[in-house]
Amino acid sequence: MNDDAGRQPVMTNPRAERVREVARLATRSGRSRSMRFLAEGPQAVREAVRLHRERSAAGRDAVVHQIFATPDAAERHPDLVSGVPGVEPRLAEPAVIAAMADTVSPQGIVAVCHQPQAGLVDVLAAKPRLIAVLCEVQDPGNAGTILRAADAAGADAVVATTGSVDLFNPKAVRSTVGSIFHLPIVTGIDFADLAEALRRTGVGLLAADGYGAADLDELQDRAAARRLGVDAAAEPVLERPTAWLFGNEAAGLGDEQLEAADLRVAVPLYGVAESLNVGTAATVCLYASARAQRRA
Amino acid sequence: MNDDAGRQPVMTNPRAERVREVARLATRSGRSRSMRFLAEGPQAVREAVRLHRERSAAGRDAVVHQIFATPDAAERHPDLVSGVPGVEPRLAEPAVIAAMADTVSPQGIVAVCHQPQAGLVDVLAAKPRLIAVLCEVQDPGNAGTILRAADAAGADAVVATTGSVDLFNPKAVRSTVGSIFHLPIVTGIDFADLAEALRRTGVGLLAADGYGAADLDELQDRAAARRLGVDAAAEPVLERPTAWLFGNEAAGLGDEQLEAADLRVAVPLYGVAESLNVGTAATVCLYASARAQRRA
Structure with a gap:
């Protein structure tokens, strides 16, 4: 766990506006308005973080905007919740992660990502x-x-x-x-x-x-x-x-x-x-x- | 429509035992008990009927056990509800077909088939x-x-x-x-x-x-x-x-x-x-x- 995440309170309210904003990425309009999308589960988040680190090292645009994880998932995947340049992962209760995700089992971790569109x-x-x-x-x-x-x-x-x-x-x-x-x-x-x-x-x-x-x-x-x-x-x-x-x-x-x-x-x-x-x-x-x- | 189907009343009760028996083919135990399964929708039923006719012409075991269709579907697909050797298609209301099928839209026609297992x-x-x-x-x-x-x-x-x-x-x-x-x-x-x-x-x-x-x-x-x-x-x-x-x-x-x-x-x-x-x-x-x- 990195220090920043430790300092913030664990999110507990699945109906909070911030949570609903993430959930709206499941809709086409929610995605096209923000030009973001949601990576769900450790495997997808890992690929997002990998590309994010690569781009960051090359001075290019960020990929990951925000990471949300349950305390359990954060402990299981320390590589996904620390050392992600410019991102302060937030801890959240399982019900909050579930409310954000489209998947039945996001395995406790999701990442809001910028759509990595190319020209x-x-x-x-x-x-x-x-x-x-x-x-x-x-x-x-x-x-x-x-x-x-x-x-x-x-x-x-x-x-x-x-x-x-x-x-x-x-x-x-x-x-x-x-x-x-x-x-x-x-x-x-x-x-x-x-x-x-x-x-x-x-x-x-x-x-x-x-x-x-x-x-x-x-x-x-x-x-x-x-x-x-x-x-x-x-x-x-x-x-x-x-x-x-x-x-x-x-x-x-x-x-x-x-x-x-x-x-x-x-x-x-x-x-x-x-x-x-x-x-x-x-x-x-x-x-x-x-x-x-x-x-x- | 063939004559046999015309003579029988249209099935109207989605909770009838006969309907539930078909619906049980969605479960593994229902299938293994009867050694049957359900083909849903005109495309699957057509392939079942094709194989059934081929086998019947060769004097081999039947493939199709029973066909259920809405009056509309029977009219749209006359080739599937007549001339199927040994099978008397039954007409049923859309709610009955829906109760039989696993699919959201079986398009009005299903066939109970014998599992065409080979040795x-x-x-x-x-x-x-x-x-x-x-x-x-x-x-x-x-x-x-x-x-x-x-x-x-x-x-x-x-x-x-x-x-x-x-x-x-x-x-x-x-x-x-x-x-x-x-x-x-x-x-x-x-x-x-x-x-x-x-x-x-x-x-x-x-x-x-x-x-x-x-x-x-x-x-x-x-x-x-x-x-x-x-x-x-x-x-x-x-x-x-x-x-x-x-x-x-x-x-x-x-x-x-x-x-x-x-x-x-x-x-x-x-x-x-x-x-x-x-x-x-x-x-x-x-x-x-x-x-x-x-x-x-």
């Missing part, structure tokens, strides 16, 4: 090789799964265009299991603007589309053949800097996205299944690109 | 190339995602060993989006027995293990090199008949599984993420095998 210009200036783009993905669990898969595949950024679920929604944040703090996130951008900016920067657009004419496994075969010198003349596809477009759960990608894409790519279905969940399809697509790019 | 002996006699094995996977959504991915990757069967979540749990069934009716399912089998049977049949065991020494992308590279004749001497791994072992969400695979496996394989993590969700990892593994096997 598209900065993302593109860093010469990205792999970007995941959410186009009207609606389910927060799917959005979180895609973000986590993008992180695992080493993607350079995740972009959510206008009309997609808010990536800072509590369920989405939980589904990312900390990945929300791992890579640049760009939200609320118009698709036409994004497509133009990507094109200008030399990033190709691949549409993940169950009805696509290109087969992902064939593209992977082609990349392997090229890499192994068997078909060196084959035009690179997966090896190129790529933004994958993932669409709505029910309707898929819209005409605007399909028309803007350089290629419409289907994950092949070898069984009886008629489709894949968008989170699952995104994982397969992002890993296919990561593999082709890292071995090119 | 391990039959599965192995059919010379399977790809099997997904759930070892103490606990979350029904993850189990359903793995089953759906196994179907999409063209796997020959899904096996759940003792201690795994019940694949006929309503949430698991929903997560499969119909795939529960697409491939043989073997449940409640002891892992040691399974491992021995697989070994005897020449099916290799690959453990999906984040700490595994083998890297899935390297195995895929090796398969590609072998296929393209660049390294024809490389020993086949992914190309062989394979049972993938997927473990518990928190603890991963147990020692018994890790020791029984021929190889422990990690899905590489290229970013900051510390792990992948088991459903996501399973998808990547199953697709890697499907691709290597179909091109071998």
Whole structure:
């Protein structure tokens, strides 16, 4: 426990205005008004604190705004309640933490965080090789799964265009299991603007589309053949800097996205299944690109 | 609407014993006592009816035991309430369907189905190339995602060993989006027995293990090199008949599984993420095998 936290009284009133202010981060309007969101539980708070310390050391903007923990949780996680630059963690009773959190069991600790949004210009200036783009993905669990898969595949950024679920929604944040703090996130951008900016920067657009004419496994075969010198003349596809477009759960990608894409790519279905969940399809697509790019 | 359904009165009492009997299929004991489960909504019922008709034409056991639909749903889906061999669909008021179903919106139609369980002996006699094995996977959504991915990757069967979540749990069934009716399912089998049977049949065991020494992308590279004749001497791994072992969400695979496996394989993590969700990892593994096997 650090000294500052020790000096302040333990918060006991779950109906206090300060508590309700935190609870409002569970709503989209509460988040967009404050540009903050809530990381719940020790794992998410740890990732927030890690990024906060990194940024602080580099003289950059803070990530963590405030940390609230029960006395028990503070004792269990001393690394999360002391030495967080510029943050004085507050102790609170379990009922207070529960009133703040969206989760049933936040395990006694939450952090109010600034939304770590990146600008598209900065993302593109860093010469990205792999970007995941959410186009009207609606389910927060799917959005979180895609973000986590993008992180695992080493993607350079995740972009959510206008009309997609808010990536800072509590369920989405939980589904990312900390990945929300791992890579640049760009939200609320118009698709036409994004497509133009990507094109200008030399990033190709691949549409993940169950009805696509290109087969992902064939593209992977082609990349392997090229890499192994068997078909060196084959035009690179997966090896190129790529933004994958993932669409709505029910309707898929819209005409605007399909028309803007350089290629419409289907994950092949070898069984009886008629489709894949968008989170699952995104994982397969992002890993296919990561593999082709890292071995090119 | 078929004639039989027309002749019976519309069910109106959500508290009738017959309705409660259906509702009990939401519990594990209710399902294991009757060896039945509930398919909810037109998509799941359609897959059930499709398999039922196929089996009936082949003189095999029934899949659908009973269908209940609101008059509206029956009118919207005539293919689901007539011509289902041996089944007399019953009309029921929306409140009755709601009382039967676990879902918030079953869209007016449910089917009580016999659990389409397969025997391990039959599965192995059919010379399977790809099997997904759930070892103490606990979350029904993850189990359903793995089953759906196994179907999409063209796997020959899904096996759940003792201690795994019940694949006929309503949430698991929903997560499969119909795939529960697409491939043989073997449940409640002891892992040691399974491992021995697989070994005897020449099916290799690959453990999906984040700490595994083998890297899935390297195995895929090796398969590609072998296929393209660049390294024809490389020993086949992914190309062989394979049972993938997927473990518990928190603890991963147990020692018994890790020791029984021929190889422990990690899905590489290229970013900051510390792990992948088991459903996501399973998808990547199953697709890697499907691709290597179909091109071998």
